[in-house]
Amino acid sequence: MLTSRPRGTNDIIPCEVEKWRWIESQFCQICEQYGYKEIRTPIFEHTELFQRGVGDTTDIVEKEMYTFMDRGNRSVTLRPENTAPVVRAYLENKLYAGLQPVKLFYSGPMFRYDRPQAGRFRQFHQVGAEVFGSNDPAVDAEVITMAMDFYARLGLNNLLLHINSVGCPECRPAQRVALKKYFQPHLGGLCRDCQDRFEKNPLRILDCKVERCAAAGENAPATIDCLCPDCAEHFEQVKKYLDLLGISYTIDRRLVRGLDYYTHTAFEIMAPDIGAQSSIGGGGRYNGLIEICGGPPTPGVGYALGIERIILAMERQDVAKNEASRPDVFVVTAGPEAGDTAFKLLFSLRSAGIAADKDYLGRSLKAQMKYAGKTGVRYVVMIGAEELALGVALVRDMSAGDQEAVSLDDIIAYLTQKKSMVTE
Template sequence: MDYQAPRGTQDILPEDQSCWRYVRDKAEAIAQLYGYARIDTPTFEDARLFTRTVGEETDIVTKEMYTFADRGGSDLTLRPEGTAPVCRAYIEHGMASRAKPVKLFYLASIFRYDRPQAGRYREHHQFGFELFGEADAPADAEVIEMAWRFYRELGLTTLPVQVNSIGCPECRPMFVAALKEYYTNRLEGLCTDCKARYQKNPLRLLDCKKPECRAAALMAPHPVDSLCSGCRVHFDKLMTLLNHVGLPFEVNHHLVRGLDYYSRTVFEIQPAEEGAQSTIGGGGRYDGLIGQLGGEHTPAVGFATGIERIIINLKRQNVAVPMMPTPRFFIAWLGDAAGLAAFSLTAVLRQAGINLVQSLSARSLKAQLRQASSLGAEYALIIGDSEISKQEVLLRDLVRSTQRSLPLEGIVESLRSI
């Protein structure tokens, strides 16, 4: 075959749709439960939106963004993350005038040029939610609790939460200075990327997954040791709230997240099973992002999770996912006159809201009933010359292998009562 799906993308086939529908339905249900309204932003945005907010030295900007010039000469980028577009929409549509907090959620495709692996695609899908207008720790706690509850509602277990505080613009420079001092005599043992991060993005030194860099990070300074009094109080209050609701969490001193706009709280949720894909979702606080984009200062906190990774974990934990509904009835027919009658009957029944499929070709009855069984239909309605003359249909129970005649008059009520 000459054409295949581009590397790092996938076709979501009909047999896979049950899991996708299950996750999306649960996402919308949890969003409604916590008072979040849906927002959909464009698939592509002005490239500057991401270079300015995500960080010019982050891996996303330097290695992973799909950026192109349109015919008008504008640089556009396929959405590599969901928060910045929602913030742009928040400012553009004057949402700052709405009652606080403003709660928004999205289900969106995300595009990153990355090495494809299990649960990580160049086009993947996210469920995310953002809370604007609340600066205190209860907002952070609610977002974390909502994220954790979402996974529990899906049926996933053993999902401990990892939290950390990376401070604010006032206290973080002190930590960055201590971090750089610690790494000064350890640079030779780091990977090429981390040697560059030392100068441009020191926090990411703690986040590298390569063995030599993880070993160097073990004794590195902890962000929480450099917190100012305000950040310390905020973090202590967050932990108290999480303990109060019985949410399992641990402090991960190496957790910093990969985007420059985070401040204070950061968190991730990771499956505990051996060999599981590491992070299933994460988020944090980004109090300076709205102001950075030209809006009035607005504290905010949010979360995002990859749907593909959720589905991997649903399958790994053998979570029973409801199947997509199948047609209850199948209409089979024999002969040209019966074909016309079947087409008319199908239209009447569908207008009445009865779920069914009709045969679209003059095959043998055996072949038509085989199709009905393959679709998962419970009953076949069979029409032939005899049925037309008697103004009835033959109802065959495909599960019990029984059959009986039904008059066409009142057929809708008869099928509804079955």
């Protein structure tokens, strides 16, 4: 169909774009304040990057990627997330050879072939940040705090921050053993998926939403019960730093992020009341990822936040700003004589930095005024035969409802001054 967009995609039309711009600008601002530099990577990458970087067994790679062959017979994939691409760019551009640590942020569209529902789309948008080169738990805390700080600046309240530690390759074998030992007696009662998970990745059983699996996992040993001394200490430090900054959180022993690359800290931020897809952001540490992608052993932490869900939450909490940009001036003509003068004046106003517009539909004076009123313009400049003869224009203050004659020679200076008074 020529007039319908692909499933799960959205047009962001003028009145909504204002909101998006504002949110994105808040994010850029906060990132700069926290010392992060923007990076822009391609929308698509070699498929292999995600297979290796995100993990072959994840849902994203198994069934959600937009993958296709290009004309050169290479398999490429629209990015389903941006951590792997940023890691790739970090390596390809040898950013590890520069000042350390490397702190980056990004913003842009991601693609996952999912069934759309409230808060879930096939093309959606994320802002995110990544830090490469430091294993300091203070960085985990910084990254979490930055995300929470961002939400707060947007005016969001009542968010839930969940944190957990998923350990490292050192503690994984112990976790596996402990979990398999725990679930062995319950195995028959688990759902089909979880019976698979038992062999492949018993950790994921903890994440299962099926009631009987959740019940079976009630007292399962959590990852934080099996941490090696280093991981345990790291997690303690993260919590200490969060406490220091007054960030409140809940330890969620069940929190297991969906992507394979996470180690140590994992966190997720939820907004109640936006539907079943309540996670508005998540992230964690991924100390193994850079090596998986062919780089030197390098620690990393980061997060991604979903803009559509943030906007949903802002709307639910009634904190979404929706200020359409308004022109400063609307030029109105009475009668055809003034047309040329008005047209020239319009462009002089614009060159002077005043947002101005005029009617292009040949409307009557009354209709021009009506239109001007609806756009919310502050001043109407009116020119007709009488004004032309006197070399003036009428400047009408639309909210006050009064007007005065101003010489055409002075009108730009006059309006420039009015404008500066309003913006101050």
